[in-house]
Amino acid sequence: MQQQREMPVEMVSQPEPVHATANLRQAFANVDDDAADDSFMPKSSVTQLDFDNDLDIDQDAEPLGHGGFGTVFKGKWDAKVVAIKKLHAAKLTKKERKMFIRETLILGMLGAHPNIVQLYGYTLNPVSLVMEYVPKGSLSYLLHYCEDPHTEAKMTDGRVKLNILLGIAYGMAQLHECNVTHGDLKPQNVLITDDFHAKIADFGLATFRAKAASTTSSHMLGGPSGDGDEDVDFEGIAGGTAAYMAPELLSSSMIANEKTDVYSFGVLMNEVLHEEEPYQ
Numbered sequence: 259m260q261q262q263r264e265m266p267v268e269m270v271s272q273p274e275p276v277h278a279t280a281n282l283r284q285a286f287a288n289v290d291d292d293a294a295d296d297s298f299m300p301k302s303s304v305t306q307l308d309f310d311n312d313l314d315i316d317q318d319a320e321p322l323g324h325g326g327f328g329t330v331f332k333g334k335w336d337a338k339v340v341a342i343k344k345l346h347a348a349k350l351t352k353k354e355r356k357m358f359i360r361e362t363l364i365l366g367m368l369g370a371h372p373n374i375v376q377l378y379g380y381t382l383n384p385v386s387l388v389m390e391y392v393p394k395g396s397l398s399y400l401l402h403y404c405e406d407p408h409t410e411a412k413m414t415d416g417r418v419k420l421n422i423l424l425g426i427a428y429g430m431a432q433l434h435e436c437n438v439t440h441g442d443l444k445p446q447n448v449l450i451t452d453d454f455h456a457k458i459a460d461f462g463l464a465t466f467r468a469k470a471a472s473t474t475s476s477h478m479l480g481g482p483s484g485d486g487d488e489d490v491d492f493e494g495i496a497g498g499t500a501a502y503m504a505p506e507l508l509s510s511s512m513i514a515n516e517k518t519d520v521y522s523f524g525v526l527m528n529e530v531l532h533e534e535e536p537y538q
């Protein structure tokens with residue numbers, strides 16, 4: 259098995275990057291001014307694309323997936339095969355719109371890492387994200403629903419499982435190094451490449467945590483951290499998946515942090531090793 263190494267942050271080289279918050283908020287007519295307080299987010303370099311001119315997409319083809327947020331299509335951009343997440347913008351709640359803006363900003367800030375799905379850009383009309391295409395789909399699908407004999411055999415191989423788990427651990431470590439908490443680590447939010455490497459995806463519940471200055475005490479959530487510093491959360495949105503959540507998150511006064519991500523990873527790891535969903 260090829261040994262993976264934790265990679266440093268590499269910001270994506272993109273033409274005319276912009277801090278996307280204002281543009282994204284303008285795309286939603288009913289989002290209030292407080293929809294996304296980005297004052298503690300690092301500047302996020304995300305390329306704004308034109309849906310009709312920059313993307314090649316067959317919207318009549320079978321989508322890769324769909325849900326309440328929108329529909330994901332396979333397409334092409336800049337000679338790359340990409341996944342295009344097209345939102346049902348008019349149907350989204352304010353909370354869901356915040357989650358979309360959050361995901362865009364955090365992915366744009368993270369840049370490229372081998373174990374984190376990459377954001378290439380976004381469009382405003384229609385509102386969509388242009389992301390790295392990961393062929394085999396979610397880890398949950400491969401563990402529990404895939405009927406391809408070759409893939410099933412691979413997913414029972416202990417070396418493949420170890421490789422996947424190491425990739426998730428490296429991706430999670432990179433998030434925490436960048437002061438990002440994922441908040442919803444589970445097999446459904448891990449995508450698998452053709453060579454069975456893992457990429458963490460779905461950052462709608464992620465938070466950015468920065469060291470607070472004395473003037474930012476009003477932005478504290480959850481009080482002082484264990485090392486005596488105060489943490490600032492980028493407008494935390496409560497949520498997660500109960501089966502993978504740390505018990506302390508069941509209290510409304512708690513928010514996700516690095517430790518609760520590690521707990522979720524432990525539940526995920528047990529599911530991969532035993533091939534059983536939690537609490538079944």
